[in-house]
Amino acid sequence: MIKIRDLHKQFGEKKVLNGVTLDIERGLTTTIFGVSGGGKSTIIKHIVGLLKADKGEILVDGINVITASEKEMMQIRHKVGFLFQSGALFDSMNVLENVAFPLVEHTKLSKKEIFSRVEAKLELVGLKPKEVLHLFPHELSGGMRKRVGLARTIVSEPESILYDEPTSGLDPITSDLISQMIIKLKNELKVTSVLISHDMNESFKCSDKIAMLHNGKIVEYGTCEEIKNSKNPVVRQFIEGSSEGPIQLN
Ligand SMILES: Nc1ncnc2c1ncn2[C@@H]1O[C@H](COP(=O)(O)OP(=O)(O)OP(=O)(O)O)[C@@H](O)[C@H]1O
């Protein structure tokens, strides 16, 4: 579904991506692992065209994001939902308006239909619609904001979803609910997902494939079993904890 070929990105003097090559297979959940600041968010921002690559190719369903026209980019954004690491809600809109936004902008659904979809998605992420619909982002806790962002990402039922750390900052029970939701979306709607996570256990639970980003490249890729048994020292450090000190970036 998504093919990334030899992706390079530099910010000023800092080379962040140094030839990332990765295939995101249709209908599967692929997790990208790597140290903080290693470029994980940078990779997925390229997929939806929020950043412009220095070099390389990204194909989403055959369309090259790097050379795509505005119209093709619209098609890609419709197919690919993106959950920002920060949640990124509109401060001036309440929860109902935030979650409804993609449907109001891009569909001709009736108000009633939009309302019922918003309610269903809020329930799916573990929020009580009656209690939160009228609240504004500043009235929500960090975890609630994250879940409202997630509800907005899934409300338009995209074919593919990029989740940037969907459970960071959430308690274990809510994290588990979100993991279950990711699994359910895959099983029931055949959603293709890219997950960025720091939590190995969570990733093993909900991913089919795992890719390890290190020094700007994907250094290991495989099923959860293959990753668990990998002898690659970078992978071992992630699984066993960094007892030998932090991984050097460069
Ligand atoms: N728009 C930008 N302008 C300048 N530097 C940037 C920009 N976006 C990211 N960077 C830099 O690129 C590097 C990678 O950032 P990125 O957010 O992709 O890391 P990450 O792997 O997602 O980290 P984390 O796990 O902490 O979220 C960092 O050093 C960051 O400072």
Ligand SMILES: [Mg+2]
């Ligand atoms: Mg990030």
